[in-house]
Amino acid sequence: MKTSIFEQSSDILITCAPDLSALTGREINDLSIPIKQILPHGIVVEGTAQTAMYLCMHLRTANKVLFLLKEARAANPDDLYKVAKNINWDNFFSNTSYFSIDSFVENNTIRDSRFANVRCKDAIADYFVEKTGKRPDSGPLRNSVVIFIYWRDSNLSIYLDLSGEPISRHGYRINPWKAPMAEPLAAGVVITSEWDPATPFINPMCGSGTLAIEAALIGTNKIPGLIRDEYAFQHIKGYEEETWHTMKKMALKNIKDTLPHKIIASDHDQRALDAAKTNAEKAGVDHLIDFVLSDFQDTPVEPGAEGVVILNPEYGERLGHEEALELTYKEIGDFFKKSCGGYKGFVFTGNLELAKRIGLKPKRKIKFFSAKIECRLMQYELYAGTRRTVFKTEE
Numbered sequence: 001m002k003t004s005i006f007e008q009s010s011d012i013l014i015t016c017a018p019d020l021s022a023l024t025g026r027e028i029n030d031l032s033i034p035i036k037q038i039l040p041h042g043i044v045v046e047g048t049a050q051t052a053m054y055l056c057m058h059l060r061t062a063n064k065v066l067f068l069l070k071e072a073r074a075a076n077p078d079d080l081y082k083v084a085k086n087i088n089w090d091n092f093f094s095n096t097s098y099f100s101i102d103s104f105v106e107n108n109t110i111r112d113s114r115f116a117n118v119r120c121k122d123a124i125a126d127y128f129v130e131k132t133g134k135r136p137d138s139g140p141l142r143n144s145v146v147i148f149i150y151w152r153d154s155n156l157s158i159y160l161d162l163s164g165e166p167i168s169r170h171g172y173r174i175n176p177w178k179a180p181m182a183e184p185l186a187a188g189v190v191i192t193s194e195w196d197p198a199t200p201f202i203n204p205m206c207g208s209g210t211l212a213i214e215a216a217l218i219g220t221n222k223i224p225g226l227i228r229d230e231y232a233f234q235h236i237k238g239y240e241e242e243t244w245h246t247m248k249k250m251a252l253k254n255i256k257d258t259l260p261h262k263i264i265a266s267d268h269d270q271r272a273l274d275a276a277k278t279n280a281e282k283a284g285v286d287h288l289i290d291f292v293l294s295d296f297q298d299t300p301v302e303p304g305a306e307g308v309v310i311l312n313p314e315y316g317e318r319l320g321h322e323e324a325l326e327l328t329y330k331e332i333g334d335f336f337k338k339s340c341g342g343y344k345g346f347v348f349t350g351n352l353e354l355a356k357r358i359g360l361k362p363k364r365k366i367k368f369f370s371a372k373i374e375c376r377l378m379q380y381e382l383y384a385g386t387r388r389t390v391f392k393t394e395e
Contacts, residue, residue: 003088003091004049004091004237004238005048005049005067005091005092005160005236005238006048006049006050006236006238006239006240007048007238008048009046009047009048010046010047010048010067010068010069011036011044011045011046011068012044012045012046012047012051012052012055012065012066012067012068013039013042013043013044013064013065013066013068013159014028014042014043014044014045014055014059014062014064014065014066015041015042015062015063015064015066016041016042016043016061016062016063016184017041017063017184017185017369018040018041018369019188019367019368019369020061020062020184020185020188020368021038021039021040021041021042021043023061023188023191023192024042024043024059024061024062025038025043026191027058027059027060027061027062028043028045028055028059031054031055031058033045033047033051033054033055034046049067049162049233049236049238049239050243052065052067052162052233053162053231053233053243053244053247054247056162056163056167056225056231056233057223057224057225057226057247057248057251058223058224058225058251059167059224060170060183060184060187060188060191060214060217060218060223060224061184061187061188061191062167062168062184063166063167063168063184064148064161064163064166064167065161065162065163065167066148066159066160066161066162066163067159067160067161067162068157068158068159069087069092069158069159069160070083070084070086070087070156070157070158071155071156071157071158072156073154073155073156074107074151074154074156075109075154076107076109077109077110077115077116077119078119079156080116080119080120080123080149080151080156081119081120081122081123082123083123083156083158084119084120084123084124084127084158085123085124085126085127087127087158089124089127089128090127090128090131090132091237092145092160092236092237093136093145093235093236093237094136094237095128095132095134095135095136096134096136097136097137097144097145097235098136098137098138098139098141098143098144098145099121099124099136099137099138099144099145099146099147100138100139100140100141100142100144100145100146100147101117101120101121101138101146101147101148101149102117102142102146102147102148102149102161103116103117103120103148103149103150103151104148104149104150104151104152105149105151105152106151106152106153107151107152107153107154110151116149116151117149120147120149120158121138124136124138124147125138142161142164142165142232143164143165143230144164144232144235145160145232145235145236146160146161146162146163146164146232147159147160147161148160148161160232160236161232162231162232162233162236163231163232163233164230164231164232164233165230167224167225167228168182168183168184169183169228170183170214170217170224170227170228170283171224171227171228171229171282171283172213172227172279172280172282172283173208173210173279173282174278174279174282175208175274175275175278175279176208176275177207177208177271177272177275177276178207178208178272179207180207180208180210181207181210181211181312181348181370182210182370182371183210183214183224185368185369185370186210186211186213186214187214187217187218188368189211189214189310189346189348189368189377190211190214190215190218190310191218192366192377193308193310193344193346193377193379194344195215195218195219195307195308196306196307197218197219197220197259197260198260199260199261199305199306199307199308200261200263200264200301200302200305200307200308200343201215201219201261201263201264201307201308201310202263202264202299202301202307202308202309202310202340202343203215203263203264203265203266203309203310203311204266204267204296204299204309204311204335205266205267205296205311205312205313206265206266206267206272206273206276206291207267207272207275207276207312208272208275208276208279209265209275209276209277209279209280209289209291210279211265211310211312212263212265212276212280212289213276213279213280213283213285213289215263216259216263216280216283216285216288216289217283217285219256219259219263219288220255220256220257220258220259220285220288221254221255221256222255222283222284222285223251225248225251226248226251226252226255227282227283227284258288259288261302261305261307262288262289262290263288263289263290264289264290264292264299264300264301265289265290265291265292266291266292266293266294266296266298266299266300267291267292267293267294268293268294268295268296270293273291273292273293276289276291277291296311296331296332296335297331297334297335297338297339299335299339301339301340301343303341303342304341304342304384305342305343306342306343306344307343307344308343308344308346309336309340309343309344309345309346309382310345310346310347310348311332311346311347311348312347312348312349313325313328313329313332313347313349313354314328315349315350315351315354315375316351316354322351322353322354325351325354326354326357329354329355329356329357329358330357330358330359332347332358333357333358333359333360334359336358336360336380336382337360337382340382341382341383341384342382342383342384343382344379344380344381344382345360345379345380345381345382346377346378346379346380347377347378347380348368348370348375348376348377348378349375349376349378350370350373350374350375350376352376355376355378358378358380360380361380362378362379362380363379363380363381364377364378364379365377365378365379366379
C-alpha cells in the first residue's frame, strides 16, 4: 500500500490571484500537466508530491501549491477536530517534526480563524500522543511542515501546503523599496505584454526593479524555483533530495546566458536603483539589465526597434496625490509619442481618470489587481513615423 505522497496521487490545488488564473493555467498547460478544474482563485490538477515539486519550481504567477489530504463535511469545530484526528499524520511527518497551520475559514460557528487552526493543531497533537506518546512541536513558522485548512460553510478540505512560504515570493527581493509590484503580478504583466525576448524591454520608473527582473527571468528561461532554497515538501516523509537536484539540473540546462538587447530600467531616484540592483544581483540577472539614473522622459530607447515599454506610475492611492500626478501622465503620453515609435507601450495604473491624461487611445485595457486595488494594464500601439495621424488620441 502506498502511503507516501511522493508515490500516491491526489488533487493538487494551485492558488493564485483571481485576475491571474488564466495566466497560471497557461503556465500549467505549458508544463504539459493536464488541468482538472479551474476555480476562481486557483487551478486543480492531479498528481503526486513530485508533481507539486515541479509546479513549485516552475510557476511564476501562482501563490501556493496544496496537496489534498481529506475532504469532508464539518459543521463546527468539533467536527473539524474529528476529521483532522482521523488522518494518518505519521505517513507525512514524525513526532520530532515542527509543523504550522494556515487557513481560510468562512464558517458561522467560527469568529476567528485562529481557533480553527488551534483545533486542527490539537487533533494532530492528540493523534501523535496516542500513537507514539510524543507530540511534534508547532508554531507560526513556515520553514518545515505546513498544513492548510480550507473551510467554507460545512465544506472542509485539509491540505499539505508543499510550498511553505508562498511561491509568489520569488526569493530575490532583498530591498522592496516603496510600494513594489508583487512578483506574480509583474510576471503576469510581462507575459501579457507578449514581449519577444529578441527585442528591447524598456522599464522607466523601475522602482525596485521587479518588472525588469521578471522580464529578465522570463527572457532567459530562468524559473523562480532556482532562486529559492527552502520548500515545505523537503520536510515531508518520502522526499528525496536527489529527485529535487535532478529537476534543478534539467531546469538549469534551459537557461540562456544572454539576451540580444540589454533590458533598460530607469528611475530618477538613486536609492530605487540601488535597491533594484541589489534585487537583480540576488536573482542572478544583473548582467542583463542596464540601470539608468534619469527622469522617465530621458530613458534611452533604441529607435525603431519593435520592443516593449512598460511604466508603472504612481496613481494617487499610496504614494502621490492625484492632482500632482496629472502632469506626469500627460508627460508619459509625450514620451511615448516622442521616443517610442515602433514599440508597444504599456501603462499599469489603478487610476483610470489619470490614464486619460496620457492623451492616447489604448488598444487594450486588461484588468489586474494590485493588492486590493483594481488596476488596468493599458496598451498603446506606438507606430513609427512623425505624422500626427499615426497616434490615436484618447476621446
